[in-house]
Amino acid sequence: MYVPDLFAGKTALVTGGRSGIGYGIAEALLKLGARVCICARKPEPLAAAAAALAKHGTCVARPCDIRNSEEVEALADLIQTEFGRLDILVNNAGGQFPGLARQLTDKGWNAVINTNLNGTFYVSRIMAERFFIPQQEGNIVNIIVNMLRGFPGMAHTGAARAGVENLTKSLAQEWARYHVRVNSVAPGTIISSGLETYAEPVKALLDRMKQDNLMQRHGTVEEVANAVLFLASPLASYTSGTTLYVDGMDHLHGNRMRMVDMFRK
Numbered sequence: 001m002y003v004p005d006l007f008a009g010k011t012a013l014v015t016g017g018r019s020g021i022g023y024g025i026a027e028a029l030l031k032l033g034a035r036v037c038i039c040a041r042k043p044e045p046l047a048a049a050a051a052a053l054a055k056h057g058t059c060v061a062r063p064c065d066i067r068n069s070e071e072v073e074a075l076a077d078l079i080q081t082e083f084g085r086l087d088i089l090v091n092n093a094g095g096q097f098p099g100l101a102r103q104l105t106d107k108g109w110n111a112v113i114n115t116n117l118n119g120t121f122y123v124s125r126i127m128a129e130r131f132f133i134p135q136q137e138g139n140i141v142n143i144i145v146n147m148l149r150g151f152p153g154m155a156h157t158g159a160a161r162a163g164v165e166n167l168t169k170s171l172a173q174e175w176a177r178y179h180v181r182v183n184s185v186a187p188g189t190i191i192s193s194g195l196e197t198y199a200e201p202v203k204a205l206l207d208r209m210k211q212d213n214l215m216q217r218h219g220t221v222e223e224v225a226n227a228v229l230f231l232a233s234p235l236a237s238y239t240s241g242t243t244l245y246v247d248g249m250d251h252l253h254g255n256r257m258r259m260v261d262m263f264r265k
């Protein structure tokens with residue numbers, strides 16, 4: 001539904017672009033004319049994803065753990081060499097594991113905060129300093145999660161993503177003077193490779209969440225990618241510092257605590 005050359009001449013970085021939602025976003029940007037760089041930690045599946053994406057256009061890849069700012073600087077070097085500029089950053093890399101707050105160890109908590117909050121900040125700051133601010137132009141879309149009413153059963157990621165949502169508002173204001181827009185997309189439960197990482201009994205819980213959703217279904221990768229395309233495009237030129245929910249209204253409706261209790265029993 002977007003014009004085919006919407007992102008012609010633009011370059012984009014999609015973190016976590018080797019799989020699931022990140023792959024879908026990278027593919028959608030490529031199909032609309034962007035040149036794309038993807039990163040993730042695991043080199044082999046990353047290279048395979050880049051090779052598959054290359055049938056849609058120019059796609060380069062580099063292994064990078066977003067928690068390590070030196071690796072993120074090296075990623076910026078690659079983008080500089082390959083593209084000479086960056087227009088769009090999609091902070092998609094992230095994840096967590098299910099567990100009640102009382103079960104979370106220091107190490108587990110820190111792994112999730114470092115990935116989702118600290119990693120997102122490092123990539124945003126480094127790409128802004130290297131590209132967006134010197135260019136006086138840029139666009140950031142952060143993939144978070146629906147945690148509007150908290151995230152019982154995943155308190156670590158709820159806290160980290162709330163941090164990213166607030167970071168979105170701060171960066172949007174601080175960087176407006178450089179013509180950088182910053183927004184977030186908050187998916188609900190999306191059918192993707194990420195969901196496959198969950199074993200029983202969380203799998204059963206995910207089915208229950210589908211029944212509880214007012215649209216009676218989970219979302220698709222394409223539905224998340226479409227929201228990212230909108231926010232990254234000039235169609236959203238007066239929109240910054242905001243969050244777009246792609247969750248079939250889960251942020252408004254449903255009793256997550258009842259489901260966590262089911263999981264506990």
Ligand SMILES: CCCCCCCCCCC/C=C/C(=O)SCCNC(=O)CCNC(=O)[C@H](O)C(C)(C)COP(=O)(O)OP(=O)(O)OC[C@H]1O[C@@H](n2cnc3c(N)ncnc32)[C@H](O)[C@@H]1OP(=O)(O)O
Nearest residue numbers: 094095096097098099107108111112115153189194195263
């Ligand atoms: C109780 C009710 C549950 C309700 C569930 C509702 C579900 C709704 C979900 C819908 C919304 C969201 C969906 C998604 O986000 S799907 C995307 C999912 N993809 C991923 O999560 C993949 C990425 N995840 C990771 O890479 C890891 O989870 C992590 C973020 C932790 C980062 O990994 P890292 O490599 O740094 O960490 P380690 O594997 O070395 O682990 C570090 C410590 O973290 C603890 N840990 C890790 N995994 C688990 C686990 N499965 N269970 C318990 N604890 C875990 C642990 O302390 C690790 O240290 P140790 O290995 O030394 O013990």
Ligand SMILES: NC(=O)C1=CN([C@@H]2O[C@H](COP(=O)(O)OP(=O)(O)OC[C@H]3O[C@@H](n4cnc5c(N)ncnc54)[C@H](OP(=O)(O)O)[C@@H]3O)[C@@H](O)[C@H]2O)C=CC1
Nearest residue numbers: 016019020021040041042065066093094189190192193194
């Ligand atoms: N699927 C869903 O229902 C929902 C997903 N989300 C969020 O959307 C994003 C994508 O999820 P989805 O595609 O489903 O899940 P995936 O697990 O398939 O994607 C996560 C991606 O992030 C990469 N990644 C993880 N940690 C790091 C790191 N430290 N540095 C660099 N890359 C990293 C992974 O690659 P590698 O392991 O090689 O590093 C992988 O490509 C995540 O942030 C997720 O939490 C939000 C709401 C709902």
